[in-house]
Every structure is written in structure tokens, then in C-alpha cells.
Amino acid sequence: MNLRLELPREIRRNFYLDVAAAMSVGFFIAVTLTFVPVVARRLGADFAQMSLIAAAPFAGSLFTPLASHYLQGRRKMPFMVWFWNIARGLFLLTLFVTSPLPLTMIVLAFNILTAFAVPGYAEMMRLVYPNECRGRAMSYVRVGMTAVVTLMTPLAGRLLDLVGHRYLFPLGAAFGIASSTIFGRIRVQEVVARERQPLGRFWRILKDDRAFAAYQVAFMVYGFGNLMALPVFPVFQVDVLGLTYSQIGVLGFIMAVFWLLSYVYWGREVDHRGGLWTVKLNFLITGAVFLAYVFAWDIGLVAVAFVFIGITNAGIDLGWMNALMQFAPAEKVSEYASVHTTLVGVRGLLAPFVGTALLQVPWVGFKGVFGLCLVMVVISWLLLAAAPRGAQP
Numbered sequence: 001m002n003l004r005l006e007l008p009r010e011i012r013r014n015f016y017l018d019v020a021a022a023m024s025v026g027f028f029i030a031v032t033l034t035f036v037p038v039v040a041r042r043l044g045a046d047f048a049q050m051s052l053i054a055a056a057p058f059a060g061s062l063f064t065p066l067a068s069h070y071l072q073g074r075r076k077m078p079f080m081v082w083f084w085n086i087a088r089g090l091f092l093l094t095l096f097v098t099s100p101l102p103l104t105m106i107v108l109a110f111n112i113l114t115a116f117a118v119p120g121y122a123e124m125m126r127l128v129y130p131n132e133c134r135g136r137a138m139s140y141v142r143v144g145m146t147a148v149v150t151l152m153t154p155l156a157g158r159l160l161d162l163v164g165h166r167y168l169f170p171l172g173a174a175f176g177i178a179s180s181t182i183f184g185r186i187r188v189q190e191v192v193a194r195e196r197q198p199l200g201r202f203w204r205i206l207k208d209d210r211a212f213a214a215y216q217v218a219f220m221v222y223g224f225g226n227l228m229a230l231p232v233f234p235v236f237q238v239d240v241l242g243l244t245y246s247q248i249g250v251l252g253f254i255m256a257v258f259w260l261l262s263y264v265y266w267g268r269e270v271d272h273r274g275g276l277w278t279v280k281l282n283f284l285i286t287g288a289v290f291l292a293y294v295f296a297w298d299i300g301l302v303a304v305a306f307v308f309i310g311i312t313n314a315g316i317d318l319g320w321m322n323a324l325m326q327f328a329p330a331e332k333v334s335e336y337a338s339v340h341t342t343l344v345g346v347r348g349l350l351a352p353f354v355g356t357a358l359l360q361v362p363w364v365g366f367k368g369v370f371g372l373c374l375v376m377v378v379i380s381w382l383l384l385a386a387a388p389r390g391a392q393p
Helices: 009-031 033-042 047-071 077-096 100-115 118-128 131-163 165-183 199-208 210-229 232-240 245-273 275-294 299-327 330-359 365-386
Strands: none
Touching (some): 009 033, 009 131, 009 165, 033 131, 033 165, 033 232, 033 245, 047 118, 047 330, 077 100, 077 165, 118 131, 131 165, 131 245, 199 210, 199 330, 210 232, 210 365, 232 330, 232 365, 245 275, 299 330
């Protein structure tokens, strides 16, 4: 396996800044975002609030066409940095949070603001790294991030048991702000389009590019199956298994180890086989997560599920963006990204509420929800396997 990454001097500086920014945001993820659902439940969050927290990352996705439209004819980097700084800075307010509703509102606002940076980020990755090494470069950047997550998650779980979220979450926010500031120092030659396309034209992409539309259908089914379980996982961990913050921190550590190692493998496969192949394989692997939860009665099989969550987190993270670049013409990457993330937002706003609603049906329960999620990810793999071949690796 070729793990060497040779970059020209002008790209090397950007790569190092990207790594530094990723490691800083890794600290933010480890001590803040990882524990938000469990902290919310401990504070007394009900099913509706847990569903809203699970859906929050996708609420902002509905606004990405507006962001993409606004960024036409403008530089994207300053826009991204400002939105990231404001979003991450919101967690400084958790110093004063002692009930679930304010935390839920902070999480919702954070995710809406963060989503505005997505179209610009996809474009930055296309500009910063050449096609022939983009997969490995992005994977090594994420190795730095997940290394920090791996080291900090169990420690953060222990600190939460000792001092609580009111001191730890603001510390994570400070590192998150530092991350976006560092990323803003990356030098790119942005091509600013003189002509702006109408906002509604973005959706013609699905009509004009049938292969991309088929890919989105499969991704929609996959995501719906995944996201139905998102608010159910922490409820199962806390209410059924009675796991402590420290135990959940250990699970996060296990996930992060496999997340880190998998980035190296998936980065090579993206460069060699393409993002679309990577996404398809990860659809299938995700089934193992729900299979483990279906049969889980203690922390053991949940730990197995976290292994596969780590593997697929890395694969989908690298795969979706590089698959997008296989479909999209160079000048339309941000437009394709906005369509993708908007559809992600639609399913994300619906699926968590469906999951918690099914959980309250007596004959469904936890195992029924996990079983249905398993069926849906398998169907998504079959749909993608049968989809027309429109993208080029």
C-alpha cells in the first residue's frame, strides 16, 4: 500500500495549515459535539428535543442553495471563516446552560450556521489539492483530526463526570474558533464567476444529470435509515444499558481509533477507485452497525457497532465529496454540493422524528427501529449498485 504523499511546495504550506485546523477542530469535536446528545439526555431532554438535536445538522442544509447562490461572484474563504467562528462561538454560552432547551437551541443554531460553509468547503478542496492526490491528502488531514479525537474523547468523558459540561464545552468552542481562523490562512486562487445563475437553476441538475439523480435517491434511502437511529442510540445507551459518560467516552475512543485507521485506507481507495466506489462499499458495511445493535444486550456488541461506525464515518466522509467531484463539472462543484446537502437536510429533518415516533410504538421498540434501519441501508446499496454509471473515477 502506497502511503507516501508528495506535494509541491506551494501546496505543502496549505496542507500543513489544513492539518493544524483539523487537529484543533478535533479537540472541539471530542470534548463538545461527541457528548451533546448524552449531556442533553442527562439534563432531562425529552424525545422531541433529542430528535431536534439529531435533526439539527440537517436543518441548515436546507439553506445551502442560498449560500451557493450568494457565493457566486464572491470569494468563498472569508464567508466560510466568519460562519464557522460564529457557529462554534455559540458553545461559549454553554457556561450558563443548566437545562435541555437552551442547549437544544445552541445546537440547532450551530448547525444552521455551519451548513452555510459546506458549498464553499467543497470548492476549496477542489482548488487546494490536485485530483491525483486529493483523496490521500484529505485522508491524512483527517487522520490528524481523528488522532486528537481518539486521545481526547475518553479524557473528555472522564472530565464531564468530574466537572460537567459548563466548563468543558466552552473550552472546546475556543479550539473550534482557532481551527477556522487557521483554515482561513490557506492560500487559494479563487475563480470568481462574473455571471450568476438563477437560484432555481440548481435543481435542474437532477433533471439534466440522471446518474447523479439516481445516486441521490440511493443516498437518501441510506441516510434516512441511518438518521432514524441517531436519536435512538443515546436513549438506548442511557435508558437501557445505563452507560456512564466514562463508558461512552471509551466507546468514542474505540470509534475514533478505527475512524483514524480507516482514513488511511479509504484515502488510497478514493484515489485508486474513486469516491463513488467508496460510498457504495460503505453503504454495505453500515449494515453491520445495525446488526450489532439488533442483538446488543450490553456494552460489548455496542462496542462492535462503534468499530463499524468509525470505519464508515471515514469512508462516507471522504467518499461523498469525491463522488460529487466525479459527477460535477469543475465549474459547478459548489452547485452540486448545494443540491446534495439540501437533500441531506430534507431527510435529516424527517428521519430522527420518525425514529423516535417508532420507538414509542409498543410492538416496535428499540430492536424494531434498528432492524428497519438495517433493511433500509441494504436497500440503498442495492439501489446504488443498479444505478446508471455517469461518473468518472
